[in-house]
Amino acid sequence: MTQVFSKLSAALLLFSCFLLAGADAAALAAEEKHGREATLHYHFRPIVTLRTSLVGASAEDRVRRSLLRIESLTPSQMAQPIERTPFTVDGKRGISLHIGQTVLFNVLEGDLDPEERISLEEAAQRAAQELAVALEAAAAQGRPRVLLTGIGLACLATAVAMTLFWLIGRARTVLVVRLEHFIDAHSTSNRVRWARHGWLLVQRVTQLVMGFLWLTVAYLWLTFVLARFPLTEPLGDRLTEFLFGLLDTLGTGLVHAMPALTTALIILFLTKAFNEALGNFFRAAKEGRVQVPGLHPETVTATHRIVSILVWGLGIAIAYPFIPMSDSDAFKGLSVMFGFMLTLGSAGIVNQLMSGLVLVYSRALSVGDFVDLGETVGVVSEVGALSTKIINMRNEEVTIPNAVLVSSPIKNYSRLAGARGTLVSTKVTIGYDTPWRQVHAMLIAAAQQTPGLRTTPSPFVYQRSLADWYVEYELFAHMDKPLERVPVLSALHANIQDQFNTYGVQIMSPHFVVQPSGNVVVPPENWRPAPAAPDTPHSES
Structure with missing residues (x-):
């Protein structure tokens, strides 16, 4: 009787499989070629991937129907073993996975992945094992002991995480406050003076580090809590795999990048050392300790900058291929963007730069001139x-x-002045009836009395022209502060007027309407009126 019942059950099961598997052979072949694959998931666990259609149902429809059958299982059915029954439809082999009389899903030959190279029986067995684990997890989730244990461990992990959050925040506060107090206490020291200017950067870096620690604690807490419950255990396993996979990728990438990165650092170090040696050379040339033809003190700084740019550009160009990810699309995109920006905005900038080089190397002017x-x-x-x-x-x-x-x-005005100071001058026109020696003496006396003008070198006077009605005299003197040119000239003009008024000499140049009866000349006895001194070779010249 038992054997008859078993045979009857098997026959009913095969009949149901035939009902589920009966389909048009042409439609099945077309769906096998063009159908989309779909993966059956139960409680975050992948069970099986279906790639072909069955009875006109696509892979997505098969997955959806299978999930409905699995979710309709009773707790007693979940505890039963999963059986596998092979069948054949129109020459296509398949295996049906069922619990008792309830067919859960079918695995066909068209569902196999050609790259895995496994048999239909192995695929069905693996699917049965995955489903059994998922059903066991669903059943375990309903047990009070498992649930209470998971909740207790989750609460403990939450308390530990909150404690770590508080400790991280407290450590950040203490670190920032102590660092700020240290900077305030040593604000006059050159070693920590830079920290005052970069305090905002220090705060941002501290926030970044603390944020990374908070995120790490939150990630570990979430991974631990999810792994404590059977239903969400796959999510915890995925987070753990992702974390270890990321660490493995970073570690492997760092190990592989170390030789190239070390080479790039060595190249940049040699570039820096060579540039520092050039800096010492140009510093010596600027101080006059080294004489180089064509290199003048006014052009040393500009030449040093140009050579430094060339040296660093060559060093970076050599080290660039050794930088990790230098051949990636991101670096290439940045290079294209910078090149495009430089092309658009370089016309005016290059013109100004070239003009600046012309000014420097022509030595037309320098700071302080x-x-x-x-x-x-x-x-x-x-x-x-x-x-x-x-x-x-x-x-x-x-x-x-x-x-x-x-x-x-x-x-x-300063280029040829040298150590004598900037040369300034002023002109007066005096009639021919005034002795030129007296005019020279009065102008020099006025210059010597003017604050801001140097007495060494001594002021001097030139007679610039002998015009029709007057003689044009030009007074030259040296001054140390060119920016005070206007007030110094004003004071000089006032002293000139005082000098001429003191000795009764008329500054206004005469223009005659009628020629005087006598010659307008200075008799020899009046050639040296005060304040003129006796003739000297210099004054005669």
Whole structure:
């Protein structure tokens, strides 16, 4: 009787399999070629991947129907073993997985992955094992002991995580406060002075480190809690695999990148050492300890910058291929972007840079020179790569693009002055009836009495022209502060007037309407009126 019942059950099971497996052979072949694969998941666990259609149902439909059958199982059915029954439909072999009389899903030959190279029986056995583990987890999840144990461990992990969060926050606060107090206590020290300017950066780095620690604790807490419950254990396993996989990838990548990275660091170190040696050479040339033909003190700084840029550019170009991920699409995209930006914005910048080099290497002006640029007269405060800054007489800073300076004449009053100071001059016109020796003496006396003008070298006077009605005299003197040119000249003019008024000499140049009856000359006895001194070779010249 038992054998008859077993045979009857097997016959009913095969009949149901035939009902599920009966399909048009042409439609089945078409679906096998063009159907989309779908994976059956139960409680976050992958059970089997279906790749072909059955009875007109696509792989997605088969997965959806199989999941409905599995979820409708009773607790008693979940405890039963999963049986496998082979069948054949139109020459296509398949294996049905069922519990008792309930067919869960079928595995066909068309569902096999050609790359795995496993048999239909092995695929069905693996699917049965995965499903059994999933059903066991679902059954274990309903047990009070398992649930209470998981909740207790989760609460303990939560308490540990909250404690770690508090400790990390406390450590950050203590570290930041102590570091700030240390910087305040040593604010005058050169070693920590940079930290005051970079304090915001220090805070951001601290926040980044603490955020990484918080994220690590949260990740570990989530992984531990999910692994404590049978249903979510696969999620915890995936997070653990991801973490260890990431660490393995980073570690392996770091190990593989160490030779190339070491080579790049060595190249950059040698570049830095060579650039420092060049810096010592140019420093010696600027101080005059080294003489190089064609290298002037005014051009040493610019030449040093150009050579440094070339050296670092060559070093970076050599080290670039050894940098990890230098051949990646991200680096290539950045290179294209920077090249595009440089192409668009380099026209005006290159023009200004070339003009700046012309100014430097022509030695037309340098910092501290007193210059006349047409509408701007003042002292050069900065000669930059793109522009030059001038401080004028009104103590205003004027910025002039280098391209404008190159195309304009530059009068440099300080270039030839040397240690004697900047040369200034003023002119007066005096009639022929005043002895020239007296005019010279009065002008020199006025210069010597003017604050801001140097007495050494001594002021001197030239007779610039013998005009129709007067003689033109020009007084020259040296001064140390070119920016005070205007007030010094004003004081000099006042002293000249005082000198001429003191000795009764008329500054106004005479223009005669009618020629005087007598000759307008100075008799020899009046050639040396005060304050003129006796003739000297210098005064006769």
